[in-house]
Amino acid sequence: MMSQVETKKGFWGSLSNFQKGFFIIFILASIFSFISPVLLGSKMSDLFTPLAIIGLICSVTGVLTSIYQARGEIIVYLFLIINTLTYAWVSYKGALYGQVIQNIILLLPIQIAGLISWKKSMNKSTDNKIEIKKFNFIQWVITIISLLIFWFIYYEFLSHLPQILHAIFGGKMIAPDPSPKLDSLTTVLTVMAMFLTSRRFIEQWWFWIFCNIGAVLFIEGLFKTKVFTGSVLVSDLSGALNWIQYGVGAIYGFYLWKKMYNERKRTHSI
Numbered sequence: 001m002m003s004q005v006e007t008k009k010g011f012w013g014s015l016s017n018f019q020k021g022f023f024i025i026f027i028l029a030s031i032f033s034f035i036s037p038v039l040l041g042s043k044m045s046d047l048f049t050p051l052a053i054i055g056l057i058c059s060v061t062g063v064l065t066s067i068y069q070a071r072g073e074i075i076v077y078l079f080l081i082i083n084t085l086t087y088a089w090v091s092y093k094g095a096l097y098g099q100v101i102q103n104i105i106l107l108l109p110i111q112i113a114g115l116i117s118w119k120k121s122m123n124k125s126t127d128n129k130i131e132i133k134k135f136n137f138i139q140w141v142i143t144i145i146s147l148l149i150f151w152f153i154y155y156e157f158l159s160h161l162p163q164i165l166h167a168i169f170g171g172k173m174i175a176p177d178p179s180p181k182l183d184s185l186t187t188v189l190t191v192m193a194m195f196l197t198s199r200r201f202i203e204q205w206w207f208w209i210f211c212n213i214g215a216v217l218f219i220e221g222l223f224k225t226k227v228f229t230g231s232v233l234v235s236d237l238s239g240a241l242n243w244i245q246y247g248v249g250a251i252y253g254f255y256l257w258k259k260m261y262n263e264r265k266r267t268h269s270i
Contacts, residue, residue: 018252019067026066029241030059051093058086062242066249069197070256072130074122077115084108097165098158098177098187106191114198121200132261135203143203147192155184186211202261205254212247 015023034056037046046052061083068076084103091099121130135143157164158180166173177183193207 015067019071022248022252023063023067026063026241026245027060029245030056030063033059033241051090054086055090058083058090059242061086063245066245066253070249070253072132072257072260074115074118074130077111077118080111081108081115084111095174097174098161098183102187102190106187107194110191110194110198114194117198118200129264130200132257132264133199133201134261135201140203143192143196147188150191151185151188154188155180158184158187202254202257205250205257208250208253209247212243212250 012020034052035047037052038044061079064079065076065083068079084107088100088103088108091097091103118130122128125131158177162173162176189207189211193204193211196204196207
C-alpha cells in the first residue's frame with residue numbers, strides 16, 4: 001500500500017523513473033493494438049465496439065498490474081481482477097475456452113484469496129506493508145513435484161477438453177488444442193505463480209518469468225511466417241509487445257521484491 005507521502009505525490013509522482021518509462025511504453029503499445037484495425041483500413045467506428053473497449057481495458061489494467069505487483073501494493077488486486085475478468089470475456093468471444101477456464105475457475109479464486117491474505121499481512125505489520133517471504137529447500141521440492149503432477153493432470157484435461165465439453169453441452173465439438181503440452185505447462189506455471197503471489201513469496205517471479213517462454217516461441221513463429229500481410233504483422237507485433245511487457249515486468253518484479261525483502265530483513269535485525 002502507498003505511504004502517505006506517496007499518496008500526496010499522486011499516481012505519477014509515486015512512480016520511479018523506470019516505472020514511468022514502463023508505463024509510457026506499454027500504454028502506447030496498448031493504444032497501438034487498439035487502433036491497429038484502423039491502420040489496416042477499418043472504419044473508426046469499428047474501434048468502439050464493446051469487445052474492442054473491453055480488450056483495451058484488459059491491456060491497460062495489465063500494465064497497471066505489472067507495476068503495482070512489482071511494488072508489492074495491495075491495489076494490484078483491483079487491476080488484476082479486472083484484467084482477469086476482461087481477458088476471460090475476450091477469450092470467450094474468441095472461443096478460447098481453455099483460457100476462460102484458466103482465468104475464471106483457476107486464477108480468479110486464487111486472486112480473491114490473495115487479496116484477503118495480503119490485507120491480513122498488512123494489518124499485522126507496523127508499516128502497513130506486506131511481509132515478503134522466501135522459499136526454503138523443502139518448499140522448493142514440494143513446489144516442483146506439485147508442478148509436475150498438476151502439469152500431467154491439466155495436460156490430460158486439455159487433451160480431452162473437446163470431448164468433455166461435447167459430452168456436457170452437446171452441439172458441435174470444438175477444435176482440439178494444437179499444442180496441449182506447451183499450453184498446459186504455461187497454464188500450470190501461471191496458476192503456480194499466482195498462488196505464490198497470493199502467499200507473498202519472492203519465488204513467484206521465477207514462475208512468472210518461465211511463463212513467458214511463450215515469448216520466444218511467439219517471436220520465432222513470427223520469423224517463420226512466409227506471408228507477411230499487414231494484419232499478420234500487426235497481430236504478431238501486438239502479441240510480441242504483450243509478451244515483452246510481462247517478461248520485463250517479471251524480471252523487474254523479482255529485482256524489486258528481493259530488494260524489499262533484504263531491506264525488511266536488515267531493518268528487523270537491527
